[in-house]
Amino acid sequence: MDKNVPLVVVRRLPRYYRYLSDLEEMGIERVSSQVLSKKLGFTASQVRQDLNCFGGFGQQGYGYNVKMLRDEISKILGLDKCYKIVIIGAGNLGRAILNYPGFTKRGFRFVGIFDQDESLIGKSVGDLTIKGMDELEVFCEEEKPDIGALAIPKGTTDEVAKKLEALGIKGIWNFSHIEVTSAVPVETVHLSDSLMTLAYRISEEEEEE
Amino acid sequence: MDKNVPLVVVRRLPRYYRYLSDLEEMGIERVSSQVLSKKLGFTASQVRQDLNCFGGFGQQGYGYNVKMLRDEISKILGLDKCYKIVIIGAGNLGRAILNYPGFTKRGFRFVGIFDQDESLIGKSVGDLTIKGMDELEVFCEEEKPDIGALAIPKGTTDEVAKKLEALGIKGIWNFSHIEVTSAVPVETVHLSDSLMTLAYRISEEEEEE
Numbered sequence: 001m002d003k004n005v006p007l008v009v010v011r012r013l014p015r016y017y018r019y020l021s022d023l024e025e026m027g028i029e030r031v032s033s034q035v036l037s038k039k040l041g042f043t044a045s046q047v048r049q050d051l052n053c054f055g056g057f058g059q060q061g062y063g064y065n066v067k068m069l070r071d072e073i074s075k076i077l078g079l080d081k082c083y084k085i086v087i088i089g090a091g092n093l094g095r096a097i098l099n100y101p102g103f104t105k106r107g108f109r110f111v112g113i114f115d116q117d118e119s120l121i122g123k124s125v126g127d128l129t130i131k132g133m134d135e136l137e138v139f140c141e142e143e144k145p146d147i148g149a150l151a152i153p154k155g156t157t158d159e160v161a162k163k164l165e166a167l168g169i170k171g172i173w174n175f176s177h178i179e180v181t182s183a184v185p186v187e188t189v190h191l192s193d194s195l196m197t198l199a200y201r202i203s204e205e206e207e208e209e
Numbered sequence: 210m211d212k213n214v215p216l217v218v219v220r221r222l223p224r225y226y227r228y229l230s231d232l233e234e235m236g237i238e239r240v241s242s243q244v245l246s247k248k249l250g251f252t253a254s255q256v257r258q259d260l261n262c263f264g265g266f267g268q269q270g271y272g273y274n275v276k277m278l279r280d281e282i283s284k285i286l287g288l289d290k291c292y293k294i295v296i297i298g299a300g301n302l303g304r305a306i307l308n309y310p311g312f313t314k315r316g317f318r319f320v321g322i323f324d325q326d327e328s329l330i331g332k333s334v335g336d337l338t339i340k341g342m343d344e345l346e347v348f349c350e351e352e353k354p355d356i357g358a359l360a361i362p363k364g365t366t367d368e369v370a371k372k373l374e375a376l377g378i379k380g381i382w383n384f385s386h387i388e389v390t391s392a393v394p395v396e397t398v399h400l401s402d403s404l405m406t407l408a409y410r411i412s413e414e415e416e417e418e
Contacts, residue, residue: 006250007250007406007410008250008251010406010409010410011250011402011406013405013406013409014399014401014402014405014406015399015402017405018399018401018402041216041217041220042217043217076409077405077406077408077409077412078408078409078411078412078413079405079408081408081412083408083411091305091308092301092302092304092305092308093301093305093308093309095301095305096300096301096302096304096305097400099300099301099302100302100386100400100401101386102386102401103401103404106401106404106405107408108404108408146411147404147407147411170411170414170415171407171408171410171411172407173403173404173407177309177310177311184411184414185407185410185411185414187403187404187406187407187410188403189400189403190223190224190227191306191309191398192223192227192311192312192315193220193223193224193227194382194396194397194398195312195315195317195356195382195396196222196223196226196286196288196315197216197219197220197222197223197286197396198356198380198381198382198394198396199286199287199288199290199292199316199317199380200219200222200285200286200287201216201219201380201394201396202287202292202355202356202379202380202393202394203286203287203290204287205379205393205394206379
C-alpha cells in the first residue's frame with residue numbers, strides 16, 4: 001500500500017466503504033466504476049484513480065469484486081482494529097454520539113463519558129456512568145482509550161485536547177465547532193457543511209421552477 | 210452563474226466559505242490559491258478550477274479578494290436567504306442539533322421541534338416547546354418551514370420524509386443513519402465518515418513510529 005495516499009482521497013474512502021457494505025449486504029458481488037461513480041457522485045475516472053492508489057482491484061470489463069474491495073478499504077482505513085473512544089461532554093451532543101448506531105460494527109467502542117457538571121456525574125447513559133473530569137487521568141491509565149470525542153460546545157477545547165494528548169490519546173474527534181490544535185490527528189465534524197449544501201440544492205430547485 | 214455546477218464542487222464550497230469567513234474575521238483581505246489549497250487540502254489547480262466555475266474572482270498574482278469571494282460563495286450557496294428548520298425527533302440528537310452554535314448567523318432558524326413520545330411533549334428545549342406529531346400539519350401550514358431535520362434514529366424515516374414532503378418541505382437534512390428517498394433534496398449526515406478518516410490517520414501514525 002502506498003503510504004503517501006493524499007488525505008483528500010482518504011476522506012472519500014468512507015463513502016466507498018459504506019456503499020460497498022450496502023452492496024455486500026444485498027448480496028451483490030461485482031460493481032463497475034461507472035456504477036460507483038454514479039452512486040457516489042465522483043467521476044468514473046476519479047473512482048478508477050482513487051482505487052488505483054491502493055493497488056487496483058478492478059479487472060477491465062469485469063468491474064470490482066465488492067467483498068474484496070470492501071475488505072481492502074476496511075483494512076486501509078484501519079477498521080480491522082478496535083478503537084476505544086472516550087467522550088468528553090455528557091450533554092445532548094455527547095449522549096447523541098454515544099447512542100448513534102453503527103459504530104460498534106466498525107470496530108469502535110465507547111468506554112467512558114466525562115463531564116465537569118456535578119449534576120450529571122453518576123448518571124447513566126447507555127451502558128456507561130458519567131464520570132467527573134478529575135477521574136479522567138486514572139481512567140486513561142487503566143483503559144487506554146485511543147480516541148477522545150470532544151462534545152463540549154465552546155471554550156476549554158484546546159485545554160481538554162492537550163490534557164487528552166498528555167494522557168496518551170491517539171486522535172481527537174472534534175464536535176466542538178471550534179478548530180482544535182493538537183499534536184495528534186484531529187477530525188472536526190462540521191454539521192453546518194451539509195446544511196449549506198442543502199440550502200444550495202433548495203435554492204437551485206427554486207430557480208428551476 | 211453556471212447552473213450546472215457539479216454537486217461534488219458544491220459540496221466543497223462550505224469549506225471555502227468557513228475558511229474565508231475566518232480570514233475575514235481576522236481582517237485578512239486577500240488570499241492566494243496556494244494558501245487556500247494548503248489550508249483546505251485541495252490542490253491549487255482544483256481551487257482555481259472550483260472558483261472558476263462561478264466566474265473567477267482571482268487576479269493573476271494578486272490572489273482572491275476574501276470578502277468578495279466569501280460573499281459570492283454565500284450567494285451561490287443560497288445563504289443570503291433565510292431558512293426555517295423544523296426538527297423531527299426531540300431526543301438527544303434533536304436537542305443537540307437545536308443547540309449547536311453557528312447556524313443562526315448563516316441564515317438558518319429553528320422554528321419547531323416535534324416528537325411522538327408523550328413524555329417529551331410540552332417540555333422546553335431552548336426557546337421552543339416540543340410538540341406532538343399530530344400538530345405537525347397545522348404547524349407547517351402556518352409556519353411554512355423550508356427544511357425538515359430528521360433526528361429519529363431508526364424506522365419511520367421514509368414515512369416522516371413523505372409526510373414532510375406532502376406538507377411543503379423543500380429539503381430534508383437527514384441524521385437518521387439510513388438513506389432517505391424523497392422527491393425533495395436530501396442531505397445525509399454520516400458521523401461515522403469522519404471517525405473512519407480519524408482511524409486511518411491514527412493507524413498511519415502508528416505505522417510511521
